[in-house]
Amino acid sequence: MTVNPVRVLFIAAAIYDGLLGLVFLLFGPVVFRWVNVALANHIGYIQFPALILILFAAMFIQVARDPVRNRSLIPYGAGLKAAYAGVVFWNELATGIPAFWIPWAWADLSFLVLFLLAWNRLRSRT
Numbered sequence: 001m002t003v004n005p006v007r008v009l010f011i012a013a014a015i016y017d018g019l020l021g022l023v024f025l026l027f028g029p030v031v032f033r034w035v036n037v038a039l040a041n042h043i044g045y046i047q048f049p050a051l052i053l054i055l056f057a058a059m060f061i062q063v064a065r066d067p068v069r070n071r072s073l074i075p076y077g078a079g080l081k082a083a084y085a086g087v088v089f090w091n092e093l094a095t096g097i098p099a100f101w102i103p104w105a106w107a108d109l110s111f112l113v114l115f116l117l118a119w120n121r122l123r124s125r126t
Contacts, residue, residue, distance in 0.1 A: 005118075006063075006064075006067040006118045006121070006122065007064045007065075007067060008064075009064075009114055009115075009118055010060045010061070010063040010064035010067070010077075010118075011060075011061070011064045013057075013060040013077065013111055013115075014057040014058075014060035014061045014064065015057075016057075016107070016111075017053040017054070017056050017057040017060065018053070018054055018057030018058075020050075020053050020104075021050045021051065021052070021053030021054035021057060022050070022054065023050075024046055024047075024049070024050035024053070025046075025047055025050035025051065025054070028043065028046035028047070028050065029043070029046070032046075035098070035100040036098075037098045037100055052080075056076075056077060056080055059073055059076065059077065060077060063077070067118070067122055068122055068125045071119060071122045071123070071125075074115055074118060074119040074122075075119065077111075077115050078112055078115040078116055078119070080108075081108040081109070081111045081112035081115065082108075082112050084104070084105060084108045085105045085106075085108040085109040085112060088101050088102060088104070088105035089105055089109075092105075
């Protein structure tokens with residue numbers, strides 16, 4: 001993985017998380033109703049993670065701008081992806097979870113693997 005594919009990866013991650021964050025920030029209750037998932041008892045439980053996704057999207061843009069210089073940010077993005085995928089897959093195995101959340105967990109697991117590959121590849125450039 002050269003620097004150019006790393007840039008593309010993190011631009012894709014920024015778009016992915018940024019759009020998801022915006023959709024849930026602006027239309028969270030609508031999305032929950034549309035997929036027949038129970039709405040949290042307060043909108044803040046949807047807005048806060050949506051804003052976190054937007055913040056991570058901004059961080060991914062920084063990595064894309066200069067992957068070598070911003071390599072140290074990649075583990076934080078990997079942590080975000082591991083946390084979401086881990087929570088979803090654990091709950092799917094333990095108690096079940098609405099199917100709506102599972103494709104996003106697979107996407108995040110894929111991003112996690114690619115982030116770790118990029119982080120490792122960039123080590124030789126620092």
